[in-house]
Structures are given as structure tokens and as C-alpha cells.
Amino acid sequence: MQNCAIELKNIRKTFGPVVANDGINLQINRGEILCLLGENGSGKTTLMNMLSGIYQPDSGSIYANGEEVFIRSPHDAYKYGIGMIHQHYHLVDVFTAAQNIILGLDEKMDIAAVNDKVKDICDRYGFQVDPRKKVYDMSVSQKQTVEIVKVLYRGAEILILDEPTAVLTPQETDKLFAVLRNMRADGKAIVLITHKLAEVLSVSDKVAILRKGKYIATVNTKETSQQELTDMMVGHSVTLNIDRPKYDKPADKLIIEGLTVTDREGIKRLDNVSFTAKTGEILGVAGIAGSGQRELLESITGLYPITSGSIKFVNDKSENIELVGKTPMQIRQVGVGMGFVPEDRLGMGLVGSMGMTNNMMLRSWRKGKGVFFNKKEPENLANKVWKDLEVVTPSTEFPVRRMSGGNIQKVLVGREIASRPPVLLTAYAVRGLDINTSYAIYNLLTEQKMNGSAVMYVGEELDVLLELCDRILVLCAGQVSGIVDARKTTKEEIGLLMTTVGGSKEAN
Numbered sequence: 001m002q003n004c005a006i007e008l009k010n011i012r013k014t015f016g017p018v019v020a021n022d023g024i025n026l027q028i029n030r031g032e033i034l035c036l037l038g039e040n041g042s043g044k045t046t047l048m049n050m051l052s053g054i055y056q057p058d059s060g061s062i063y064a065n066g067e068e069v070f071i072r073s074p075h076d077a078y079k080y081g082i083g084m085i086h087q088h089y090h091l092v093d094v095f096t097a098a099q100n101i102i103l104g105l106d107e108k109m110d111i112a113a114v115n116d117k118v119k120d121i122c123d124r125y126g127f128q129v130d131p132r133k134k135v136y137d138m139s140v141s142q143k144q145t146v147e148i149v150k151v152l153y154r155g156a157e158i159l160i161l162d163e164p165t166a167v168l169t170p171q172e173t174d175k176l177f178a179v180l181r182n183m184r185a186d187g188k189a190i191v192l193i194t195h196k197l198a199e200v201l202s203v204s205d206k207v208a209i210l211r212k213g214k215y216i217a218t219v220n221t222k223e224t225s226q227q228e229l230t231d232m233m234v235g236h237s238v239t240l241n242i243d244r245p246k247y248d249k250p251a252d253k254l255i256i257e258g259l260t261v262t263d264r265e266g267i268k269r270l271d272n273v274s275f276t277a278k279t280g281e282i283l284g285v286a287g288i289a290g291s292g293q294r295e296l297l298e299s300i301t302g303l304y305p306i307t308s309g310s311i312k313f314v315n316d317k318s319e320n321i322e323l324v325g326k327t328p329m330q331i332r333q334v335g336v337g338m339g340f341v342p343e344d345r346l347g348m349g350l351v352g353s354m355g356m357t358n359n360m361m362l363r364s365w366r367k368g369k370g371v372f373f374n375k376k377e378p379e380n381l382a383n384k385v386w387k388d389l390e391v392v393t394p395s396t397e398f399p400v401r402r403m404s405g406g407n408i409q410k411v412l413v414g415r416e417i418a419s420r421p422p423v424l425l426t427a428y429a430v431r432g433l434d435i436n437t438s439y440a441i442y443n444l445l446t447e448q449k450m451n452g453s454a455v456m457y458v459g460e461e462l463d464v465l466l467e468l469c470d471r472i473l474v475l476c477a478g479q480v481s482g483i484v485d486a487r488k489t490t491k492e493e494i495g496l497l498m499t500t501v502g503g504s505k506e507a508n
Helices: 044-051 074-079 097-102 111-125 140-153 170-185 197-203 226-234 293-300 328-333 345-349 356-361 376-388 405-418 435-450 462-468 491-498
Strands: 004-015 018-029 032-038 059-064 067-069 082-085 158-162 189-193 206-211 214-220 252-262 268-278 281-286 308-314 320-322 338-341 423-427 454-458 471-476 479-485
Touching: 004 044, 018 032, 018 044, 018 189, 018 206, 032 044, 032 170, 032 197, 032 226, 044 082, 044 158, 044 189, 074 082, 082 140, 097 111, 097 140, 111 140, 111 170, 140 158, 140 170, 170 189, 170 197, 170 491, 197 226, 206 226, 214 226, 226 435, 252 293, 268 281, 268 293, 268 454, 268 479, 281 435, 281 462, 281 491, 293 423, 293 454, 356 376, 356 405, 376 405, 405 423, 405 435, 423 435, 435 454, 435 462, 462 491, 471 491, 479 491
Parallel strands: 018 214, 032 189, 032 206, 082 158, 158 189, 281 454, 281 471, 338 423, 423 454
Antiparallel strands: 004 018, 004 059, 059 067, 206 214, 252 268, 252 308, 308 320, 471 479
């Protein structure tokens, strides 16, 4: 117990009828990196949110340095040396790194002294960030660094990182892990929430597994494997293979030429983008966050205004239908079928106050006559998605906004895939999903491909892009830096293309 920084005893947390944590016991030690694993809805983030002061447990005890503590706010958490770095950064773009780091602190600060202290922290652990640099000039990894330094500046000895590598290149991930190892050597206790098992095995000392709100076990990383961890998470044996069959007769389905889009501030989000998406193919789209992935998919579906260029859809009669200038409604009316899984789940994909059945009905409401709708088909689809993707919800009428992020994702992806569109566009289709559900989604996408759909898969996990996709389109700063054969390329090559503006590498 000498190295124990935090101990949780019999922690229970409920949200109405849903039990998020059920009698959890967990120990977090100094000088260790602990990975927290579990399926969606297993209670990982809820548990860590209680440590960081966002939630309070219904029952059970939290001990810091051997003494029982009551953490009622993030301020209390800092008092006990606990800092959490969330997936979505809380930074002010027009402030410098140093200004963001001291934002919210009561005492008056000499900015020169703050800059010096920030630089000392960076030098100590191997961070690379200029305290005088404005946030709007930073890369995603630099913004993440600011968030980590922010909690260290406030004296955090226990750091909790929620999916920290989700938006990083392989090279940036390696740098982050080097920093985490330096912090571990300095005696920090680090908790990592991640779904990437290869990363778990490479950086952690121990792995704690939760399943359906219950604590299963803590194992030494050196003594386990991906298969064993997955089986413990799910409760039964799972196959960890992505099948990538070849489609016999691929044909052009979407032809993009010279696509350029500009945002309201006059900044080019896409610059002369050209490529072709084929039937019977999964075309992966890789790039650092903010490289134009979102704008690309929204442009194709008519949701983003296009400055110049052409988007042609090839119909069953081999006719090219120009989509530029058409609204999403007009695109549907000319017979262009598309399934779109957007990045913003509740903002663009689902109605949060509705249950699964009514959200399924959004896809088919135009088939109704007058005010009368056939609810049987959406209800059957809702039950199928609930069962097949194991959505954690009390019923298909339960409001989706009250579900966990991963379960919201399952509802949206299941609905779009079930519509069997000729073109299926997905933005981070498995973001935040547990490994079991992720593999179910990969199989569903492959089924759509083999049914003759043209599938575009915007992803952030390069291992998956390499295993799942047929070709990979790489974007950097809104430009195509390469189109490569997924069967013949490497993570390192894609990582390099992700940071290279322009380029001409293409696989036929």
C-alpha cells in the first residue's frame, strides 16, 4: 500500500434505472501507468469522472494517500493532486499556452514567471510547446500538451487521460508515450482510458478491466495478451480479425475533381481535391484532425457550400449526375442514395430527445402518407440494432441523449448501414466504441462493400485503416497528399503523408 495514490472501495453510481458502476474496487499506484479497459457503457469514464469531481458516488469510499476524501468538484480533485485530461480540449484559441494554463487560478500571475515555470515543466518531462504561442497556431498534439501541462502546473500527481491518442499521428503518439514514461519515472500515477489494445500493451504496467459496470480484474501487462484482454472485457471469446475480401468488378461510383471549399472566414478547408470512390471498395480517409475530412463528407452530401470543382455520382445506367449546387433534398430526389454517419452525432445525426425507434423513423418518414406513418419497420430496425450491436439502453423508447457516447454511436451507425445505400460515408464510425462492437461495425462495412456499395471510411486508427480498407486517401491541410494501396503501405508512410502538404503518390 506504500505506493498507493488512490484507492476506490465499493463505488456505486446510478443514473435513474441505469447502474453505471456497481461496487467497484480499484487501486491506482504511483510510478505506474494503469490502462482502464471496458466495453461502451461499462462505466470507465463515469468512474474517472468521480475521481475528477464531475460526479459524486451514490455510495462507497475514495481514499487518497490512505485517507478517505470527498471530491465534490474539480477544484477538490486538484486539492488531492488529481487532474483529468478530457478528449475535448477546453482552451481559448486567442490566448497563449501560458495564459490558458493559468486560466481560472485565483492568484495574480507574473506572465514571465509563468512562462518560465511552464518551460521548466516541459523540459522536465520532454514536452515540446512554446508557452508564448497562441492556441490557434497549434497542432492538435500541441493543444493536448497544453492540457497536460495545465494539470501538472496545478500540482497534479495523478493524471487521468481519456482516449489521448484518438487524434494523433503514430509519430505524435510515440512522443506522448515517451512523455508518459518520463512522468511515470518521476513517480506520477497515470490512468489511461483507451480502446487501442496495441497501445495498452506497449505503454502500460497494469490493465484494469470493467464489464457492465462491474470490476473484473487487474492484470500485469507483461503477463497478458490482446486476446485475453478482449475476452475479459466481453465475457466470452472474440475473434480479432478483420476480413478484407476483394470485390470482383469495382466500378467508379463517385468522381471528385478539383473540389475546393472555403469557410466563412475565407480559409480554404479543401484545396483542389480529386479522387474516385469505387463500388465494392472501402476507401479510407486519413489525416490529422482538421485536415478537411469533415468538410469533404459534408460537401459530397450537399451540407457544405462548394467554391469550385465537380462531384459526379454514377447511377445504375452509367449516367454521371452532377451533385454540386444541389441541396441534400435534391440529391435524394434525383435518386442518389447515400448513408451519412456524421462526426457530430446528436447535432447532425440523431434527435436526442427521441428514442431509437423514432430516430430510425427519421430515415423513412417520407414513405408515410399524410400524418400517418408506418412505425412497424422502424421499430423492427430499432430492435435489430439494439440486439446486433448490443446497445445499452432500458428500451428502444429511451431518449438517445441519455445514453453513453458509444451507444449513441451504435444507434446512428446501425441505422445508416441498415439503409443499404449505394454510397456509404462514415466519419469516425467506431470512435469511442469498444473493441467488440468496433469489429461488428467493420464486418458490417465489409458486407456493404461486398454488396456493391462504395464505402468511404474516415478513421483515426491507422492499424484499422490498413486492415479494413482497399485504398487510403491521405489529406493534409485540405489537400490530397497521397492515395495508397492499403495492402502495400505502412503506418509510417501514412503518418509521413499526414504531415506533408500536397503530393502526387497514387495507387490505381
